[in-house]
Amino acid sequence: MEKSCLGNSDDGLTFWLAEEKDYDDVMGISDNIYQGNDYLPRRYHSWMTEPGRVVMLARRGNKLVALESGLLVDDGCTVVVEGLRVCPSERGRGVAGVIQRFLDDYLQKLHPSIQVKRLTRGVEPGEQRLAKFTLLAKRAVLSLVGETVNFHSFTFYLKNKLHSSTGTGSDSGKSVPHLVPLDDKQLRKVLLDPDLPSRVQLPGGAIIQDWQPLQPIEANLEILGRRDLSWLVDDQEKPTFLSFYTPPYPIPYEGGSLRLNIDTFGTDAILARAALVGHFQKVLASGAFSGNGMLMLRVYMDCSLLDGIQSFCEGFEGVRKFRGYWEQELLERQF
Numbered sequence: 001m002e003k004s005c006l007g008n009s010d011d012g013l014t015f016w017l018a019e020e021k022d023y024d025d026v027m028g029i030s031d032n033i034y035q036g037n038d039y040l041p042r043r044y045h046s047w048m049t050e051p052g053r054v055v056m057l058a059r060r061g062n063k064l065v066a067l068e069s070g071l072l073v074d075d076g077c078t079v080v081v082e083g084l085r086v087c088p089s090e091r092g093r094g095v096a097g098v099i100q101r102f103l104d105d106y107l108q109k110l111h112p113s114i115q116v117k118r119l120t121r122g123v124e125p126g127e128q129r130l131a132k133f134t135l136l137a138k139r140a141v142l143s144l145v146g147e148t149v150n151f152h153s154f155t156f157y158l159k160n161k162l163h164s165s166t167g168t169g170s171d172s173g174k175s176v177p178h179l180v181p182l183d184d185k186q187l188r189k190v191l192l193d194p195d196l197p198s199r200v201q202l203p204g205g206a207i208i209q210d211w212q213p214l215q216p217i218e219a220n221l222e223i224l225g226r227r228d229l230s231w232l233v234d235d236q237e238k239p240t241f242l243s244f245y246t247p248p249y250p251i252p253y254e255g256g257s258l259r260l261n262i263d264t265f266g267t268d269a270i271l272a273r274a275a276l277v278g279h280f281q282k283v284l285a286s287g288a289f290s291g292n293g294m295l296m297l298r299v300y301m302d303c304s305l306l307d308g309i310q311s312f313c314e315g316f317e318g319v320r321k322f323r324g325y326w327e328q329e330l331l332e333r334q335f
């Protein structure tokens with residue numbers, strides 16, 4: 001066994017920690033994953049240096065066959081696994097289970113503090129649940145797509161709709177809720193408030209940031225701080241609605257597109273609409289809606305909000321639904 005090889009499986013796989021030089025091999029097994037919405041081409045390089053992260057590869061001979069990553073969160077009590085993929089020619093033969101078991105063993109030795117393993121995944125209605133995991137929560141996902149430049153007019157379209165739907169018909173209507181950003185100090189106070197999970201109905205008690213579940217505790221503030229998020233709340237002290245967007249990032253869809261994720265927590269339909277408009281306005285001001293190519297929008301929300309948000313976003317020609325109803329599941333198992 002080569003020195004940097006970490007181990008092997010009964011059916012001939014060898015396991016390695018991923019390095020920068022493996023990027024092309026990893027992209028080689030990632031073709032068309034998540035219908036072009038894969039985040040890994042963008043994140044792979046930062047994953048190589050992210051504190052608390054392990055990126056595991058499985059090879060058969062020289063050929064890369066699988067990847068899975070784990071990030072230590074929740075003050076060392078939880079590992080969040082992400083990025084799982086198996087090359088198309090090896091799928092359906094249990095390789096995903098094999099690399100997961102190897103990574104679990106590796107992490108257990110490295111961090112004996114880990115008690116649970118968490119993952120999020122996208123599921124179609126009726127899709128089979130993953131055995132061995134407990135479902136902690138689920139959220140609805142709205143996926144929209146359009147030319148990036150169309151999101152400029154879409155922002156104004158939604159803004160007008162928000163104002164007319166709240167009964168004012170004017171841009172300065174008083175009944176349109178006013179959502180506000182949070183500075184670092186306010187954010188810290190809001191996130192560490194023990195009432196927050198019940199007040200904004202955090203799924204499984206976690207802030208799910210672009211598929212990454214993190215409990216709102218001191219130790220995770222630094223991780224959230226790495227993500228450059230823009231927050232909006234209805235109240236800077238005791239919000240009943242909390243939301244943020246992750247800065248748009250490139251994805252492979254249609255030869256190169258942008259992906260914008262908006263995560264929302266809370267169940268008030270009007271606040272959710274106002275949050276969408278508020279985030280779009282901020283993205284617009286950042287210049288991110290002026291590039292070429294397509295933009296894939298994902299909004300994650302309490303399931304009760306989906307119909308209202310969906311109809312709010314309908315009727316604009318240049319932005320269409322990307323796929324039908326699907327959900328984000330938060331799953332957990334004991335380590």
Ligand SMILES: CC(C)(COP(=O)(O)OP(=O)(O)OC[C@H]1O[C@@H](n2cnc3c(N)ncnc32)[C@H](O)[C@@H]1OP(=O)(O)O)[C@@H](O)C(=O)NCCC(=O)NCCS
Pocket residue numbers: 033034083084085086087090091092093094095096097098100120121122130131
């Ligand atoms: C989903 C994917 C990783 C499954 O790989 P696979 O090796 O073909 O899966 P198999 O059905 O042969 O393996 C079954 C094992 O993998 C596990 N598994 C399958 N899909 C899984 C998933 N999405 N998340 C976690 N575990 C999964 C099963 O629980 C089972 O584990 P066990 O052996 O401990 O019982 C593979 O189809 C793939 O790369 N798809 C594209 C990327 C993707 O959708 N990744 C999922 C991210 S959630």
